[in-house]
Amino acid sequence: MxxxxxxxxxxxxxxxxxxxxxxxxxxxxxxxxxxxxxxxxxxxxxxxxxxxxxxxxxxxxxxxxxxxxxxxxxxxxxxxxxxxxxxxxxxxxxxxxxxxxKSIDDKLADIVVNFWDLVWNGEEPAIDMKTRLLLSLANGVGAGRFRQATRELVKAWSAGVTVAELDELFTLLVWNGGIGTFASEIGPSPLFGAYRMIKSMDSAGKSRNDIMAELLEKFGNRNPEVKVNQ
Known part of the structure; x- marks a missing residue:
């Protein structure tokens, strides 16, 4: 059957x-x-x-x-x-x-969902998921959307990004945004807090899964600076 x-x-x-x-x-x-x-x-x-x-x-x-x-x-x-x-x-x-x-219009929600599917679930993507998440993170920072950027960091860690890759990414954020922007905007953000926690736990020998669990606890949907309201 x-x-x-x-x-x-x-x-x-x-x-x-x-x-x-x-x-x-x-x-x-x-x-x-x-x-x-x-x-x-x-x-x-x-x-x-x-x-x-x-x-x-x-x-x-x-x-x-x-x-x-x-x-x-x-x-x-x-x-x-x-x-x-x-x-x-x-x-x-x-x-x-x-x-x-869907609170606005069900058809609009359907369009948005299908666009999301096209962007993130396309067949045979040329850019791997980890890189796409890091690009989305950087775009979020550039637009001042640290909520989005933090969420992308958590997802990127889940997808296998390394501490070395994050180090290079944050160096690029300093280069592109400037020292002042980094000091006043990025440094105090939940994004940088999540990055620092990853580095600290990784240097202490914690496993990726242990770090992931702590990220979701401190920088997941329980964190009002990261949570997306529905």
């Missing part, structure tokens, strides 16, 4: 009117599902960021557009996979701010 034949029996979770970031709770629930079982998510736009997160947990998916503002995504767990990124699970700090766009 094809697993699609079982989907009518999947538990349905409708998040169209969910307030706040439902993703962490949903992923915890998904992680508890056994192989050979599934779950269905209902959203007002196609929830593309969920696909990679669920795939990393061992789920396949099938998407149906049930209406103009109703997408039903059926996830079926075929295996329990080892996490791809440091710290376990899918890449951290998903772009949950996309949910803000």
């Amino acid at each position: 094809n697993w699609s034949d079982k989907k009518s029996g999947f538990e349905v979770i409708d998040v169209r009117k969910a307030v706040g970031n439902f993703l962490p709770g949903f992923l915890r629930k998904a992680a508890s599902i056994n192989s050979g079982e599934g779950i269905c998510v209902v959203q007002s736009f196609e929830p593309v960021p969920l696909y990679s997160a669920m795939s990393d947990l061992g789920f396949q998916h099938e998407t149906e557009k049930a209406g103009e503002t109703e997408y039903r995504v059926y996830f079926y767990r075929t295996e329990v996979k080892e996490p791809e990124y440091a710290g376990g699970g899918d890449m951290p700090l998903k772009p949950t701010a996309i949910l803000n766009f």
Whole structure:
């Protein structure tokens, strides 16, 4: 029997009117599902960021557009996979701010999600993920968006960036932004705090996963300077 034949029996979770970031709770629930079982998510736009997160947990998916503002995504767990990124699970700090766009218009949210998918999940990208995250970090700094830059740093560490690479990046930030800008803007920022913590823990011999856990604790969604409100 094809697993699609079982989907009518999947538990349905409708998040169209969910307030706040439902993703962490949903992923915890998904992680508890056994192989050979599934779950269905209902959203007002196609929830593309969920696909990679669920795939990393061992789920396949099938998407149906049930209406103009109703997408039903059926996830079926075929295996329990080892996490791809440091710290376990899918890449951290998903772009949950996309949910803000559906407060304006569901079609706008759908456009934004698909643009995000084009940028970050394109087939056979010429630039590897780690480098793209560092470029996005630098762009965030240049635009004065330290919240974005800090989130990209956390994701880049998860994707395998090294301390040596971060050292060179921050040297370039001093070069391009100037000493004054670095001293008054970058130095006091959560971005630089996260970088200093990585260096300190790495020099103390801590593992990448240990550093990742501490980054998420201190520079993840619990930090008001890093959290993106939905």
